[in-house]
Amino acid sequence: MPDPDTPLDFIRQIVADDLRSGKTGGRLHTRFPPEPNGYLHIGHAKAICLNFGLAQEFGGLCNLRFDDTNPTKEEMRYVESIKQDVRWLGFDWGERLYYASDYFEEMYQYALHLIKAGKAYVCSLTPEEIRQYRGTLTTPGKNSPYRERTVAENLDLFTRMRAGEFPDGAHVLRAKIDMAAANLNLRDPVLYRILHADHHRTGSRWCIYPMYDYAHPISDALEGITHSLCTLEFEDHRPLYDWLLDNLPVPYRPRQYEFARLNMTSTVLSKRKLIQLVQEGHVRGWDDPRMPTISGMRRRGYPPEAIRNFCDRIGVGKKDNIVELELLEHCVREFLNRAAPRVMAVLRPLKVVLTNYPEGQVEYLEAINNPEDPTMGTRLVPFSRVLYLEREDFMEEPPKKFYRLAPDREVRLRYAYFIKCVEVVKDREGNVVELHCTYDPETKGGYAPDGRQVKATLHWVSAAHALPAEVRLYERLLTKVNPAEEKNADFKSFINPHSLMVLNPCWVEPSLAGAAVGSRWQFERLGYFCVDPDSTDGALVFNRTVTLKDPWARIKRSQLNTKS
RNA sequence: UGGGGGAUCGUCCAACGGCAGGACAGCGGCCUUUGGAGUCGCCGAUGGAGGUUCGAAUCCUCCUCCCCCAGCCA
Numbered sequence: 099m100p101d102p103d104t105p106l107d108f109i110r111q112i113v114a115d116d117l118r119s120g121k122t123g124g125r126l127h128t129r130f131p132p133e134p135n136g137y138l139h140i141g142h143a144k145a146i147c148l149n150f151g152l153a154q155e156f157g158g159l160c161n162l163r164f165d166d167t168n169p170t171k172e173e174m175r176y177v178e179s180i181k182q183d184v185r186w187l188g189f190d191w192g193e194r195l196y197y198a199s200d201y202f203e204e205m206y207q208y209a210l211h212l213i214k215a216g217k218a219y220v221c222s223l224t225p226e227e228i229r230q231y232r233g234t235l236t237t238p239g240k241n242s243p244y245r246e247r248t249v250a251e252n253l254d255l256f257t258r259m260r261a262g263e264f265p266d267g268a269h270v271l272r273a274k275i276d277m278a279a280a281n282l283n284l285r286d287p288v289l290y291r292i293l294h295a296d297h298h299r300t301g302s303r304w305c306i307y308p309m310y311d312y313a314h315p316i317s318d319a320l321e322g323i324t325h326s327l328c329t330l331e332f333e334d335h336r337p338l339y340d341w342l343l344d345n346l347p348v349p350y351r352p353r354q355y356e357f358a359r360l361n362m363t364s365t366v367l368s369k370r371k372l373i374q375l376v377q378e379g380h381v382r383g384w385d386d387p388r389m390p391t392i393s394g395m396r397r398r399g400y401p402p403e404a405i406r407n408f409c410d411r412i413g414v415g416k417k418d419n420i421v422e423l424e425l426l427e428h429c430v431r432e433f434l435n436r437a438a439p440r441v442m443a444v445l446r447p448l449k450v451v452l453t454n455y456p457e458g459q460v461e462y463l464e465a466i467n468n469p470e471d472p473t474m475g476t477r478l479v480p481f482s483r484v485l486y487l488e489r490e491d492f493m494e495e496p497p498k499k500f501y502r503l504a505p506d507r508e509v510r511l512r513y514a515y516f517i518k519c520v521e522v523v524k525d526r527e528g529n530v531v532e533l534h535c536t537y538d539p540e541t542k543g544g545y546a547p548d549g550r551q552v553k554a555t556l557h558w559v560s561a562a563h564a565l566p567a568e569v570r571l572y573e574r575l576l577t578k579v580n581p582a583e584e585k586n587a588d589f590k591s592f593i594n595p596h597s598l599m600v601l602n603p604c605w606v607e608p609s610l611a612g613a614a615v616g617s618r619w620q621f622e623r624l625g626y627f628c629v630d631p632d633s634t635d636g637a638l639v640f641n642r643t644v645t646l647k648d649p650w651a652r653i654k655r656s657q658l659n660t661k662s
Numbered sequence: 663u664g665g666g667g668g669a670u671c672g673u674c675c676a677a678c679g680g681c682a683g684g685a686c687a688g689c690g691g692c693c694u695u696u697g698g699a700g701u702c703g704c705c706g707a708u709g710g711a712g713g714u715u716c717g718a719a720u721c722c723u724c725c726u727c728c729c730c731c732a733g734c735c736a
Contacts, residue, residue, distance in 0.1 A: 105676055133736055168735065225734055234732055236664045270734055280665040282732055291734035310736045334666055334731050356667085358729095363673080369736090411685065413675040415668095418729055422673050425686050435699060442696095470699070501697070510695060544695045555695050623696045646698050653697085 100155050107414040109148065109355060113156055113325060122324040126158025129196075129323050130184070131314070133165045134176035134298070136369045137384040137391045138183045140405070140426070141360040147409035148357070149327060150189040161321055162191035166199045167313045169297035177298070179384075183392040187402050196321060198313045199299045205308050205316050206260065208346050209271060209289060213252045217345055218289060219245055220255040221272045228270075231277070232285050238278035239285045245274065259292055262305045266292050271306075275341065283338045287311055315339045319348035326352045329359040330416065360412065361420040364574040365390045366581055366589055380593055381575070387630075387641045388575045388597050398572070399618050399628025399643030400426075404433040420580055427644050434618060434626045434643070439467045439474055442512065442557040443606040443621040443640075445569055447486035449561065450533045452517060455483040460560075463543075465513045477609050481514050484561040486605050488623075491556045492533060494522060499653050501553035503533075510555045512622065516541040557622045564605035567638040569627065571599040606638065613638060620646075 100106065106114060116122050128149040132142060153160035162184060166172050184191070212218035221244045223231060233239030247255070259269055271290035279285055289312040294305045308316075318326045326339075333356045343351055361367065366375075367390055375381050375389070384391055387398035395405065408429040412421050442465075462478035487503070496504040503509050508518040514537075521534035540547055544555070578584060578592040606621075613619070618628045625645035632639040 107675085111678095131736095135736080165736070171735075228734075229732075232732060234664085238664090239732090267734065282665080285732090288734050293734080307734095309734075314736090330667070331730055332736090336666090358668085411674075415675075417668050419674065422686065425674070428686060431698095440696080440698095466695095469696085499697090512695060514695095552695090554697075557696075620696085620698080623698065625698095646696075649697050651697095 099157070108416070109325070109327065109357060109414050110152065110155075112355060113152060116324070117156060125322075125324055126153060126156045127161070127322055127324045128152050128158065128327060129161040129163050129318070129321060131163045131165045131198075131317070132180050133168070133171070134173060134180060135168070135171040136176060136373055137179055137393055139367050139372065139389075139391045140362065140365075140395065141367045141390075142183075143187060143392060143405050144360045144409050144412065144414075145327070145329075146184055146187055146189060147406055148414055150184075150191075151406075151409075152325070158324075159194065160189070160191065161194040161196055161323070163196040163317060163321070164198065165310065165314070165317075166197050166297070166299060167308050167310060169293060169295040169307065172298055174298045179393060183396075186396060187392065188406060194321075196317070197299055198308075198317050199297060201313070201317055201320055202300060202304055202308070204320065205313060206306075208316060208348075209256065209308075209312075210253070211346060212273065212289075213256060213271075214249055215345065216249060216274065218252070218271055218273050219247050220252050220259070220269050221245070221286070221288075222269050225267060228288070232282065233277070235282070241277050242272070242286065245286070256290075259290070259306050260304075262294070264292055266294055268292060273312075273338075273341070275338075281334055281337055283311065283335050284341070287338055311335055311338050312342065315342045315352070315354075316346065316348065318352040318354075319343060319346075319350045322350045323352040326354045328354060328356055330356050331359075332356055356416070357414050358416050358419055361418070361582065362390065362426070363420055363423050363579045364576045364581075365423065366576065371589055374590070375575075378590075380590065387570070388572050396616075397628070397630065398641050399434075399616075399626060400430050401433050401437065401618065404429040407433065420582075423574070430644050431626070431647070434620065436468075436470050438618045438620045438626055440465075440469075440620045440622050441607050441610055442479065442559055443567070443569075443604060443610075443624065443627070444486040444488050444557070444559050444564070445571075445601050445604045445621075445624065446489040447603075447605055448489040448492055448530065448533065450485045450487050450517075450535055450558075452483050452485070452537045453520070453534050454536045457483055459483065460563075461542075463513045479513060479607055479609070480560045480563040481511075482560045482562055485511075485558045486561055486564065487533070487556055487558050491554075492519070492530070494530065497657060499657075500650075502556060503554070508538075508552050510541070510544050510552045511558050512555050513544060514542070514558070515539070515544070516546060516552060557624075559605045559607050561605070563608050565608055565610055565638065566603040567606045567610075567640055568600060568602040568632075569604045569640045569642065570630070571601065571642045573597050573599075604640075606640075610638060618643065 130149045150160045221242045231240045270288045272286045275284045277285045290306045385393035385397045408426045461481045464476050465479045467474040491502045516538045517535040523532040575597045576592045577594045581589045613629050615631050626643040627640040630639040
């Protein structure tokens with residue numbers, strides 16, 4: 099049971115009340131019902147955490163059920179990716195993996211029941227005619243001319259629909275409710291359509307397929323779902339959900355509750371738009387680290403713990419929302435700060451020669467793997483005469499508040515020595531290509547015996563020992579914070595042309611040799627990085643998961659702003 | 663203009679007739695061998711108008727604004 103001190107969202111409130119009152123026989127049973135027609139994204143993660151989380155918290159069960167009622171859009175590969183993503187997020191459906199298609203026969207029998215009760219009929223209007231007969235938001239619809247077919251005729255036609263006697267679109271089965279209902283969903287909704295299409299699970303066994311509105315309440319009832327949670331746009335469908343359960347001899351009576359779907363800044367979460375990004379090549383695939391998909395986030399290095407924590411923090415309500423991406427990034431940093439070992443890597447190398455360091459000498463310096471967790475131990479990092487430093491860590495004419503290396507200035511190299519820049523080497527165009535520095539042998543380990551201080555500590559790698567790597571940096575995929583706000587514009591015009599930057603070669607410390615694909619590291623002072631599956635034996639590829647918080651970047655920005 | 667929902671700091675979520683609180687973001691201090699992390703502080707909201715009440719974000723009335731619905735998609 100949940101901690102009595104933390105406030106419950108409205109769904110948990112309902113569940114707690116129902117459990118207390120015995121309304122559901124003391125049972126909680128939820129389900130996560132994705133359609134296998136695309137990859138799961140962070141919005142699904144919210145639903146997954148809600149449904150599975152509820153079951154965990156209240157001692158209930160949560161099923162994984164594929165809502166596979168439209169064979170023209172669904173594929174087995176999506177089923178597999180969805181299972182993998184749910185599992186990766188840390189949830190377990192036990193033996194309760196179901197498919198709406200498992201219930202096709204029961205659904206068919208229930209349809210027969212409705213027909214016999216005079217509550218469903220076969221309609222032979224064309225799709226276009228059905229639309230016209232439906233009326234509009236403000237005007238009632240008209241009864242279909244086929245509405246009064248006899249039970250016998252309906253039974254005959256529906257049986258023959260199943261038998262494959264008719265082409266796609268020739269007939270549909272409709273519920274007989276009320277063509278004048280203010281709620282369009284009640285204007286004799288279509289229950290079954292003819293689709294001569296192979297289904298990824300039932301093959302060619304069926305050529306009529308149930309609609310979502312018909313299949314969902316039956317699936318829920320068959321599985322004994324107590325609380326059927328869905329998003330707000332289905333609120334209008336609840337009267338139909340209830341109508342079907344009231345008119346069918348189902349073994350259980352579930353209830354539907356609706357919550358607000360997740361929106362995030364600088365992000366699109368509609369399947370249509372995501373599939374467009376993939377198919378038109380705006381990203382490298384469903385698992386592109388810039389994608390808000392679970393697989394994209396996994397590849398990017400977002401830990402499942404962080405995603406779950408994010409879902410806890412955003413809460414569950416009924417009002418439209420747009421959560422700032424920064425909150426997700428905060429959750430990622432928070433987890434990785436505790437979990438990710440630290441290493442040194444130089445993304446934009448600037449060669450530095452320590453002119454007074456003995457040629458050919460190598461020292462192994464002890465470095466702490468994670469200051470947040472001493473049990474993670476230490477490692478040895480090689481140090482020698484020629485190093486790479488981060489280009490950004492040197493400025494020939496340092497502005498105010500720039501504390502890093504500059505001509506004649508002394509800084510500390512992490513775990514190593516104080517060094518001082520004595521000469522700047524440039525090419526013919528005047529670009530800085532190399533620095534000559536001296537080191538102070540008295541400062542080994544990074545402390546000066548005379549007590550003198552430096553303002554900055556820089557990361558570095560030894561040129562002779564470092565491993566080459568490719569590093570991919572990611573920025574927001576979209577340039578608009580709230581893409582949905584721009585109603586008249588194509589979201590693709592907001593695609594950030596600089597969302598991916600590939601850096602190569604970068605140099606990483608040798609301890610990273612053989613780092614496992616998917617392993618997550620903090621590159622000191624730069625951010626968190628994750629080994630990409632594109633890595634090969636000889637060349638590591640890293641994705642930047644998220645940067646560290648960077649006050650200097652902020653100062654730079656404000657200095658730029660005040661100048662302009 | 664039909665029906666269904668929803669409005670609390672910039673953002674997300676609390677407060678369930680009794681001091682509007684937390685988180686993220688932003689800003690500032692302390693600390694620091696990561697300008698990281700940590701830590702302290704500041705900024706900052708009940709859509710509007712009436713009413714009920716000793717007392718209203720919460721109850722009532724009216725108004726305003728936002729979202730969803732006219733697939734044989736889910």
